Amino acid sequence: xxxxxxxxxxxxxxxxxxxxxxxxxxxxxxxxxxxxxxxxxxxxxxxxxxxxxxxxxxxxxxxxxxxxxxxxxxxxxxxxxxxxxxxxxxxxxxxxxxxxxxxxxxxxxxxxxxxxxxxxxxxxxxxxxxxxxxxxxxxxxxxxxxxxxxxxxxxxxxxxxxxxxxxxxxxxxxxxxxxxxxxxxxxxxxxxxxxxxxxxxxxxxxxxxxxxxxxxxxxxxxxxxxxxxxxxxxxxxxxxxxxxxxxxxxxxxxxxxxxxxxxxxxxxxxxxxxxxxxxxxxxxxxxxxxxxxxxxxxxxxxxxxxxxxxxxxxxxxxxxxxxxxxxxxxxxxxxxxxxxxxxxxxxxxx
Amino acid sequence: xxxxxxxxxxxxxxxxxxxxxxxxxxxxxxxxxxxxxxxxxxxxxxxxxxxxxxxxxxxxxxxxxxxxxxxxxxxxxxxxxxxxxxxxxxxxxxxxxxxxxxxxxxxxxxxxxxxxxxxxxxxxxxxxxxxxxxxxxxxxxxxxxxxxxxxxxxxxxxxxxxxxxxxxxxxxxxxxxxxxxxxxxxxxxxxxxxxxxxxxxxxxxxxxxxxxxxxxxxxxxxxxxxxxxxxxxxxxxxxxxxxxxxxxxxxxxxxxxxxxxxxxxxxxxxxxxxxxxxxxxxxxxxxxxxxxxxxxxxxxxxxxxxxxxxxxxx
Numbered sequence: 001x002x003x004x005x006x007x008x009x010x011x012x013x014x015x016x017x018x019x020x021x022x023x024x025x026x027x028x029x030x031x032x033x034x035x036x037x038x039x040x041x042x043x044x045x046x047x048x049x050x051x052x053x054x055x056x057x058x059x060x061x062x063x064x065x066x067x068x069x070x071x072x073x074x075x076x077x078x079x080x081x082x083x084x085x086x087x088x089x090x091x092x093x094x095x096x097x098x099x100x101x102x103x104x105x106x107x108x109x110x111x112x113x114x115x116x117x118x119x120x121x122x123x124x125x126x127x128x129x130x131x132x133x134x135x136x137x138x139x140x141x142x143x144x145x146x147x148x149x150x151x152x153x154x155x156x157x158x159x160x161x162x163x164x165x166x167x168x169x170x171x172x173x174x175x176x177x178x179x180x181x182x183x184x185x186x187x188x189x190x191x192x193x194x195x196x197x198x199x200x201x202x203x204x205x206x207x208x209x210x211x212x213x214x215x216x217x218x219x220x221x222x223x224x225x226x227x228x229x230x231x232x233x234x235x236x237x238x239x240x241x242x243x244x245x246x247x248x249x250x251x252x253x254x255x256x257x258x259x260x261x262x263x264x265x266x267x268x269x270x271x272x273x274x275x276x277x278x279x280x281x282x283x284x285x286x287x288x289x290x291x292x293x294x295x296x297x298x299x300x301x302x303x304x305x306x307x308x309x310x311x312x313x314x315x316x317x318x319x320x321x322x323x324x325x326x327x328x329x330x331x332x333x334x335x336x337x338x339x340x341x342x343x344x345x346x347x348x349x350x
Numbered sequence: 351x352x353x354x355x356x357x358x359x360x361x362x363x364x365x366x367x368x369x370x371x372x373x374x375x376x377x378x379x380x381x382x383x384x385x386x387x388x389x390x391x392x393x394x395x396x397x398x399x400x401x402x403x404x405x406x407x408x409x410x411x412x413x414x415x416x417x418x419x420x421x422x423x424x425x426x427x428x429x430x431x432x433x434x435x436x437x438x439x440x441x442x443x444x445x446x447x448x449x450x451x452x453x454x455x456x457x458x459x460x461x462x463x464x465x466x467x468x469x470x471x472x473x474x475x476x477x478x479x480x481x482x483x484x485x486x487x488x489x490x491x492x493x494x495x496x497x498x499x500x501x502x503x504x505x506x507x508x509x510x511x512x513x514x515x516x517x518x519x520x521x522x523x524x525x526x527x528x529x530x531x532x533x534x535x536x537x538x539x540x541x542x543x544x545x546x547x548x549x550x551x552x553x554x555x556x557x558x559x560x561x562x563x564x565x566x567x568x569x570x571x572x573x574x575x576x577x578x579x580x581x582x583x584x585x586x587x588x589x590x591x592x593x594x595x596x597x598x599x600x601x602x603x604x605x606x607x608x609x610x611x612x613x614x615x616x617x618x619x620x621x622x623x624x625x626x627x628x629x630x631x632x633x634x635x636x637x638x639x640x641x642x643x644x645x646x647x648x649x650x651x652x653x654x655x656x657x658x659x660x661x662x663x664x
Contacts, residue, residue: 059562086567094564101562106555110654111578121563156653172563 005036008212009058009180014071014081016050016057016236025283027053029236029291030071035180035212042215042223042244044259045233048280051216054233055182057081059097060089095125098178100202102185104165108157114168115141115153121175137175143208144171145201163194167201174205180212187222199226220263224248229316232256235281235291242317249344252311252319254299255292257333266340290322298323298331355646362638366631373630374418377623378411385431385623418627427631428624439628443610447632450602450609454594456525457532465537466583469544473579474571476549484541491538500531500604517605528605532598536590543586547579577651584647589640 016028027050035041043051056062058073060083073080075096083089101107109117119137122128128136134153141149144167157165166186173181183202187195203226206213217223223230223244230247232240232255240253251257260266261274278295281287290296293303302308302322311324323331332338385405386398393401402408406417421428427439434442472481491499508515508527518524551557552575560570602611610629617625649655 061558061561090564090566092564093562099559099562101555101559103555107559109556109560109574109578111581111652112574120565124564158654169559172559176563 005039007034008037008075009035010072010074011035011054011058012072012074014054014057014073015069016053016062016066017069018063018066020065020284023284026069026286027066027236027283028057029287031236031238033231033238033241035214036229038206038210038212039228040206040213040215040226042217042227042230043233044218044220044223044230046218046280048283049233050236051233052184053236055099055184055214055216058182059093059099061093094121094176094178096178097180097182098173098176100166100170100173100181100183100186103189104162104169105189107169108165110157113154113156114160115155118168118171118175121172125176140171140175141168143174143205144168145197146171162190163197166190166194166198170198170201170205174209174211177209178211180214181206182214182216184216185218186215188217188219195222196225202226220260232259235287236283237291237320239292239320240318242313242319245344246314246317249341250313250317251333252313252317252324253292253321254296254323257337260340261334261337266336290320300328351649354649355642358642358645362642365638366634369634370422370627370631371415373627374415375411377626378414380621380623382407383621422631427628430622430625432620432622439624442625443613443628443632446608446610446613449607450611453525453528453532453601453607453609454591456529458536458591458594460529460533461536461540464533465540466544468537469541469546470548470571470576472541472545473548473552473575481545484545488538488542491535496535496600499534500600503527503531504604515605517607524605528601528607531604532594532601536594539590540583543583544579547582548575551575551578581648581652584651585644588643588647589637592636592640 011031011033014028014031015026018025018027031050031054043054045051053062053066057066057068058075058080060080062068068081071081075092080092083092108114115134115137118140119133122133122136122140126133126136138149138153141152146152146164146167157168160168166189170186181202186202187198190198199222202213205211213226215222215226227244229241229243231238232247232251232253234255240247240251240256242250247256248260251260255276258274258276262276264273267273276295281291281294288307289305290299290303290308293299296303300322308320308322308325310318310320312318313324322328333341382402385402385407386393406414409417418428425440427443429436430439430442468484472484475481504515504527507513513527514521514524515527516524517528548571557570557574560574561567565574599611599615601607602609614626614629614633617629
């Protein structure tokens with residue numbers, strides 16, 4: 001992939017395997033992906049596609065039975081994939097790469113005041129002590145949109161609502177002054193009105209602190225609001241990556257088509273919502289060819305034999321499907337989707 | 351907080367009152383020979399009648415109950431008839447409880463000192479050799495009847511370490527075996543609960559967030575996990591401590607310790623109603639105090655528990 005912007009984190013040919021009761025599960029199957037400084041990258045895909053595993057591996061938080069089989073995660077000229085000791089990871093976790101977790105209701109320690117939980121980070125990563133740390137904590141609370149901060153500092157998590165708690169989780173993440181912020185389904189546990197507020201907050205903080213944000217989500221609605229680029233994952237592999245409008249309105253991979261067709265907004269009233277037939281492949285077995293082929297109505301013979309390479313569509317848009325091979329028959333996306341594409345492109349041109 | 355404690359105390363006094371009244375009434379239904387003790391054979395029916403009247407047993411039951419409570423408030427639990435004739439029950443219990451208290455506290459102290467850190471280390475090094483060793487120990491203590499390993503201790507350990515078997519107040523070395531025997535089971539249970547609660551906490555989401563923000567594993571264990579795991583422990587600790595104090599019948603008879611453990615069984619067999627009453631009072635008070643202390647301890651460590659108007663509701 002071209003480096004138009006400067007890459008802050010580079011994943012190269014990453015393979016991650018888990019050992020489960022003597023059997024080997026390959027969760028990540030050779031991913032290469034660059035993260036550019038200051039961008040918002042959304043990683044989308046269904047459950048079990050490996051989104052979370054990928055992000056956990058970046059922070060060294062894989063479960064004990066998981067390991068990086070091959071490939072590299074390059075950050076700051078270091079290969080994070082080679083890290084083994086806690087000491088090495090402590091230099092990265094929080095300090096360089098921080099995380100906003102999924103469920104704010106359970107992500108905070110119920111027995112510590114939220115002030116102390118944020119301050120722990122401030123002390124650890126900014127080296128402030130005493131009054132300075134306290135002042136910084138209050139500033140962070142203000143930054144994430146909490147009022148009456150002195151009183152709130154002394155309160156416990158159970159005294160906050162879900163949206164407020166997510167703000168505090170975000171405050172903890174940015175208290176570490178990280179370069180990269182990983183948001184693992186940041187809005188899934190929140191109700192819709194709060195979702196928009198939290199996404200706006202993240203956007204504001206991104207500008208203020210110069211963060212690079214990775215959103216992990218399966219909610220395309222969220223993606224559309226916040227992402228600059230999208231990487232679509234299927235069965236442990238990135239199958240299409242491009243700028244947001246490219247994925248939404250120019251996508252080339254049948255799986256991405258299916259994903260977008262599944263948006264409830266695209267269905268018409270009275271009709272059944274679209275769903276992708278079949279189930280994702282069994283990751284315990286070695287996958288031959290294109291992982292999506294068995295569920296793919298456009299599958300070619302070669303899809304079952306050889307794994308497709310990345311085909312470049314534009315400077316920023318790459319797709320892993322044999323359909324883009326010069327020898328492949330020309331295939332158009334489903335009619336409903338074509339209408340959506342046309343509408344979207346027109347809207348973008350306006 | 352004070353209001354909460356006051357309320358709980360008041361409730362407890364009421365509970366205690368009900369328990370004692372029930373026990374008192376039940377004991378009045380028992381045969382009257384118990385009050386005569388060994389002297390029963392030597393007395394004529396008329397003499398027996400006079401003696402029982404002098405004890406106040408011919409009064410209406412409510413009057414008896416009233417008298418009992420009046421004396422109780424003055425710290426008088428009546429006199430033993432059979433056990434040590436004419437010695438106040440309070441003195442008898444006080445004599446015995448000293449031994450049980452010493453052994454009980456010693457054993458609890460020992461098992462807390464070993465069991466809690468053991469549980470912590472087992473959780474910290476889950477799945478490693480220490481955890482397996484500890485689990486083996488816990489399973490052994492729970493699965494094998496206490497009598498078996500007590501006997502093993504008596505048969506082999508005494509010889510192996512040349513330790514005296516029977517308890518002698520004035521030889522400190524004789525304290526070792528009873529104390530360790532008594533501490534074996536509580537050590538296992540403290541270790542088991544501590545490990546279990548720690549592992550529970552370790553699997554929670556806030557631990558993941560704490561790891562992600564860069565907290566060291568060791569700091570995580572001691573600053574985040576330990577305190578949270580201690581909450582469920584805090585509730586039950588006082589009660590288990592107090593129950594250990596009431597003495598172990600088996601251990602005390604095994605090492606001939608003149609403690610309280612055997613007293614209740616003895617007193618019931620001899621039908622010494624005044625001692626039974628007194629002991630029930632002591633046992634139930636200890637149990638109730640244990641529960642109150644547990645609740646207070648839990649309220650102190652867990653900020654989620656709000657006290658006062660809403661009651662102690664989580």
